[in-house]
Amino acid sequence: MTAVVISGAGLWTPPHAISNEELVDAYNAFADKYNQQHAEAIENGELEAKPKSSAEFIEKASGIKSRFAYVKDGILDIDRMRPAIPERGENELSNQAEIAIEAARKAMSAANKEACDIDAVIVSCAYTQRAYPAIAIEVQQELGIDGFGFDMLVACSAATFGMHRAYEMIKAGTAGCVLVINPELVSPQINYTDRDSHFIFGDVATAVILESADSASGEHQYEVMSTKALTKFSNNIRSSFGYMSRANDVDPYGPDKLFHQAGRKVFKDVCPLAAEHISEHLAAHQLTPADVKRWWLHQANINMNLLISKKLLGRDATADEAPIVLDRYANTASAGSVIAFALHHEDLGSGDYGILCSFGAGYSIGSLVVRKR
Ligand SMILES: CC(C)(COP(=O)(O)OP(=O)(O)OC[C@H]1O[C@@H](n2cnc3c(N)ncnc32)[C@H](O)[C@@H]1OP(=O)(O)O)[C@@H](O)C(=O)NCCC(=O)NCCS
Numbered sequence: 142m143t144a145v146v147i148s149g150a151g152l153w154t155p156p157h158a159i160s161n162e163e164l165v166d167a168y169n170a171f172a173d174k175y176n177q178q179h180a181e182a183i184e185n186g187e188l189e190a191k192p193k194s195s196a197e198f199i200e201k202a203s204g205i206k207s208r209f210a211y212v213k214d215g216i217l218d219i220d221r222m223r224p225a226i227p228e229r230g231e232n233e234l235s236n237q238a239e240i241a242i243e244a245a246r247k248a249m250s251a252a253n254k255e256a257c258d259i260d261a262v263i264v265s266c267a268y269t270q271r272a273y274p275a276i277a278i279e280v281q282q283e284l285g286i287d288g289f290g291f292d293m294l295v296a297c298s299a300a301t302f303g304m305h306r307a308y309e310m311i312k313a314g315t316a317g318c319v320l321v322i323n324p325e326l327v328s329p330q331i332n333y334t335d336r337d338s339h340f341i342f343g344d345v346a347t348a349v350i351l352e353s354a355d356s357a358s359g360e361h362q363y364e365v366m367s368t369k370a371l372t373k374f375s376n377n378i379r380s381s382f383g384y385m386s387r388a389n390d391v392d393p394y395g396p397d398k399l400f401h402q403a404g405r406k407v408f409k410d411v412c413p414l415a416a417e418h419i420s421e422h423l424a425a426h427q428l429t430p431a432d433v434k435r436w437w438l439h440q441a442n443i444n445m446n447l448l449i450s451k452k453l454l455g456r457d458a459t460a461d462e463a464p465i466v467l468d469r470y471a472n473t474a475s476a477g478s479v480i481a482f483a484l485h486h487e488d489l490g491s492g493d494y495g496i497l498c499s500f501g502a503g504y505s506i507g508s509l510v511v512r513k514r
Pocket residue numbers: 193194195196198199202203297336337338340378402403404405407408441442445472474501502
């Protein structure tokens with residue numbers, strides 16, 4: 142059967158960064174103003190006062206120091222607290238297609254691929270900015286790719302699950318070369334007025350080329366040994382934004398419609414699930430965690446990554462073994478493990494094993510065991 146390889150990766154980093162300090166200053170100024178404006182209701186117990194945020198807490202609890210924003214305007218404006226992104230006309234390129242293409246071109250170049258070499262485009266991420274036509278089809282047209290494209294949403298595991306679909310298409314022979322893109326434009330879904338979650342996410346776009354080993358000519362090729370997926374329903378990470386709000390007569394931008402989570406519960410539930418998942422996936426190849434040279438793990442929280450790698454290795458993973466990118470990028474929904482891969486894969490030697498693994502909302506866990514060719 143055809144071997145499937147990841148033959149190129151691309152990363153697009155937005156032009157604007159926001160440090161913890163900048164974000165916390167804006168949030169705290171907003172909270173002061175809110176508390177003053179609602180002093181009476183807070184006094185009467187009708188409303189809760191907004192508590193203060195702190196840059197030290199954020200770094201200690203999450204490992205995040207900074208995040209990138211596609212558009213910074215508006216996010217730090219205490220009278221707005223959300224990015225100001227002008228709507229584009231139907232004849233203009235959509236925002237998500239724009240950043241998807243930036244990452245896609247880099248992945249194509251790393252894999253030595255032209256548009257004519259690609260058979261399918263999957264855009265897989267936590268949100269798409271519209272229901273249809275698919276962002277993937279817009280990207281396909283813009284890049285001049287024949288064949289087909291579709292969008293898929295699996296929250297934090299969208300990227301790995303998208304790679305799984307590409308792997309299966311290539312194995313089945315329905316496509317020879319697939320472009321999988323994760324335009325994680327997540328800043329519009331962040332509740333910047335919520336102390337517990339205002340710091341978590343950043344924008345980014347990543348892309349990979351998966352193809353049959355027979356056609357691959359990229360300098361760094363990773364054979365996908367197998368894929369493994371798990372989902373288990375949980376309301377602990379949720380965004381209820383959607384088209385039903387119009388019929389429900391509710392505020393489409395209410396706090397429950399934006400990202401919200403029970404972070405502690407997520408931590409407790411997901412760490413053991415992810416560790417067990419990874420260990421089972423490796424065991425299917427008669428591998429143990431000690432055989433893995435590089436762990437490209439989901440990037441939501443440094444303490445989660447440390448705990449998972451400690452459960453597996455029986456010791457702390459080194460920064461070389463399990464690279465962390467969330468200090469600069471924050472949580473980028475599904476793209477985190479792909480950013481880690483894009484930045485830290487070229488140094489592996491032939492025959493070295495690595496594992497990509499995402500974990501998060503759904504709950505959803507997706508992994509790929511790979512071996513450098
Ligand atoms: C969100 C997360 C960073 C919070 O860290 P935590 O250590 O669990 O912190 P808690 O929410 O329990 O809060 C601890 C204390 O800090 C406070 N706190 C929360 N946010 C704060 C902030 N921004 N600034 C200052 N203090 C804060 C809390 O109110 C709490 O105070 P209390 O003990 O007096 O009630 C962490 O739970 C996490 O990352 N979980 C996993 C999330 C995840 O992976 N999600 C996937 C999303 S795709």
